[in-house]
Amino acid sequence: MARTGILIETENNAVKDTSLGVMTAAKGQEIIALVTDADPAGLKDKLAEFGAAKIVKLAASGGDITASPDLMAEALAAAVKEFDLTALLGTASVAGKDLFARLAALMDLPLVSDCVALDLGAKTARKSHFSGKTFATLKVDATVLLATVRPNAIEAEPAPAAGEIADFTADVTDPGKLVIKEVKKGDAGKIDLTEAPIIITGGRAIKAAENYKMLDDCAAKVGAAVGASRAAVDAGYAPHSMQVGQTGKTVSPKLYIACGVSGAVQHFAGMKTSKVIVAINEDKDAPIFAKCDYGIVGDIFEVVPVLTEKL
Amino acid sequence: MKICVCVKHVPDTAATIRIEGDAGFKDSEIKFVASPYDEYGIEEAVKLVEKNGGEVVIVTVGKPGADATIRSALAMGAERGILVTTDSQFLDATLTAKALKAAMEKDGMPDIIFTGKGSVDTETFQTQYRLAGYLGMPVVNDVSKLTVDGGKAVAELEVGGGDKQVIEMNLPCVIGATKGLNEPRYPKFPDIMKAKKKKIEQMTLADLGIDGAAGAVILEKLEPVPERSGAKMIEGSVEDQVTELIRILKEDEKVL
Numbered sequence: 001m002a003r004t005g006i007l008i009e010t011e012n013n014a015v016k017d018t019s020l021g022v023m024t025a026a027k028g029q030e031i032i033a034l035v036t037d038a039d040p041a042g043l044k045d046k047l048a049e050f051g052a053a054k055i056v057k058l059a060a061s062g063g064d065i066t067a068s069p070d071l072m073a074e075a076l077a078a079a080v081k082e083f084d085l086t087a088l089l090g091t092a093s094v095a096g097k098d099l100f101a102r103l104a105a106l107m108d109l110p111l112v113s114d115c116v117a118l119d120l121g122a123k124t125a126r127k128s129h130f131s132g133k134t135f136a137t138l139k140v141d142a143t144v145l146l147a148t149v150r151p152n153a154i155e156a157e158p159a160p161a162a163g164e165i166a167d168f169t170a171d172v173t174d175p176g177k178l179v180i181k182e183v184k185k186g187d188a189g190k191i192d193l194t195e196a197p198i199i200i201t202g203g204r205a206i207k208a209a210e211n212y213k214m215l216d217d218c219a220a221k222v223g224a225a226v227g228a229s230r231a232a233v234d235a236g237y238a239p240h241s242m243q244v245g246q247t248g249k250t251v252s253p254k255l256y257i258a259c260g261v262s263g264a265v266q267h268f269a270g271m272k273t274s275k276v277i278v279a280i281n282e283d284k285d286a287p288i289f290a291k292c293d294y295g296i297v298g299d300i301f302e303v304v305p306v307l308t309e310k311l
Numbered sequence: 312m313k314i315c316v317c318v319k320h321v322p323d324t325a326a327t328i329r330i331e332g333d334a335g336f337k338d339s340e341i342k343f344v345a346s347p348y349d350e351y352g353i354e355e356a357v358k359l360v361e362k363n364g365g366e367v368v369i370v371t372v373g374k375p376g377a378d379a380t381i382r383s384a385l386a387m388g389a390e391r392g393i394l395v396t397t398d399s400q401f402l403d404a405t406l407t408a409k410a411l412k413a414a415m416e417k418d419g420m421p422d423i424i425f426t427g428k429g430s431v432d433t434e435t436f437q438t439q440y441r442l443a444g445y446l447g448m449p450v451v452n453d454v455s456k457l458t459v460d461g462g463k464a465v466a467e468l469e470v471g472g473g474d475k476q477v478i479e480m481n482l483p484c485v486i487g488a489t490k491g492l493n494e495p496r497y498p499k500f501p502d503i504m505k506a507k508k509k510k511i512e513q514m515t516l517a518d519l520g521i522d523g524a525a526g527a528v529i530l531e532k533l534e535p536v537p538e539r540s541g542a543k544m545i546e547g548s549v550e551d552q553v554t555e556l557i558r559i560l561k562e563d564e565k566v567l
Binding site for chain 1: 443451467534536545549557
């Protein structure tokens with residue numbers, strides 16, 4: 001059986017749901033779950049349930065691999081060789097995309113970034129081209145397939161396996177060329193936009209930065225993240241880190257609720273692959289209604305509070 | 312200080328992509344522009360040279376028509392351009408990186424290389440890393456703030472969840488620019504006129520000893536992402552609308 005490595009992302013010592021979807025992308029393969037930043041014993045039940053034959057705590061002889069992306073890439077490259085992997089997959093999160101690109105450059109292997117579907121047997125991947133307007137099917141000719149999977153694009157399915165715990169310390173000492181001087185923490189407890197299963201976005205109609213509180217309240221009821229349209233960011237209502245769409249984040253949640261977003265093609269570029277898109281807009285002729293699943297014509301300041309109350 | 316900015320010639324983000332054949336698209340009738348993230352790189356490079364002296368060179372690997380995109384970058388204040396021509400919009404990222412490297416080595420190595428954080432056509436998010444790898448330079452991506460002082464660069468980048476990292480590295484280095492880094496200028500008419508006289512050196516992939524067909528990632532199929540056919544509108548009072556919406560999301564769609 002071909003052996004596939006999965007780089008597991010964790011939060012507060014728990015496996016992120018997005019990583020479980022990545023494991024499902026390797027269904028039918030012998031899965032080696034690579035853990036870098038948590039105690040594997042605490043993750044064993046979950047990882048075994050979703051298909052990990054082996055759970056490996058990855059470390060480097062040269063120091064803390066989580067402190068340097070280049071050192072982490074070196075350690076992953078060593079793990080690919082150690083476990084004789086024919087594929088290594090990760091989440092197309094900000095960190096995952098960065099790390100896999102470093103790894104691909106280091107190993108001089110092809111990489112498919114941000115896949116929405118993957119066939120490891122045929123070595124093909126499906127991903128967005130032209131900002132969500134087209135899907136490309138790519139065939140990869142390589143001994144080891146490297147790919148990152150768009151968060152939430154593949155639904156996690158249980159596939160119980162042994163989940164045997166092991167350690168691997170890569171013999172890498174070069175700390176790389178980057179020195180991380182400081183980490184500036186964002187709002188603690190905020191759900192990462194690109195990985196959130198539900199997103200509520202406020203567009204220009206939100207009218208003021210303080211009105212995002214209304215969306216925050218609604219989001220808190222269902223564990224959603226809050227996003228913003230470019231118009232809202234450009235008007236100064238929200239920071240760029242919240243922007244969904246072209247020149248912002250690409251997201252693919254199971255539910256996307258657009259509040260007061262007109263629906264420019266550049267906005268759709270960032271959220272078109274969401275499973276269900278709901279729009280709430282005062283203007284019945286807003287372009288977003290032509291391209292979403294469910295629509296409510298109404299003032300967001302009237303509709304959203306009722307939604308929050310009823311959720 | 313010499314700065315190279317890698318600029319990709321891509322369909323305008325508002326353009327409609329019409330598929331042609333299995334894995335092609337009609338590029339004759341759509342407008343091409345510099346990939347939006349690249350513009351932040353151009354602006355930052357021009358600002359650094361305005362402050363420290365030197366020159367900004369635009370390096371593009373693209374189809375022959377890409378000279379128009381280079382001209383627009385020259386109008387923003389870059390000094391000259393290099394165009395490595397290729398037949399395909401979908402050149403493998405490893406080959407693009409090799410072509411960029413070869414063109415820069417031929418022209419003289421820069422102190423800083425800017426790219427966008429990713430291109431909006433193929434969205435491979437890797438060329439800058441491969442270029443840095445081939446050149447043995449440090450690379451950071453998604454950079455929204457940059458300070459260059461002496462032989463060092465300090466970059467601020469978002470790492471997810473709103474968290475930011477401040478990373479220091481030595482020059483020469485590769486910086487992937489994103490929104491927030493600056494506000495790209497709109498060239499004025501005299502700048503556009505001046506850009507027409509600036510030099511664009513052209514060469515082919517083969518001139519640089521690169522085989523354009525040697526990529527390991529092959530585009531087999533290109534297809535439109537299905538469009539939704541229009542929303543099911545939920546009518547009634549606000550109370551009724553919201554109740555019905557929640558019912559649909561819970562019972563029909565099972566996403567709540």
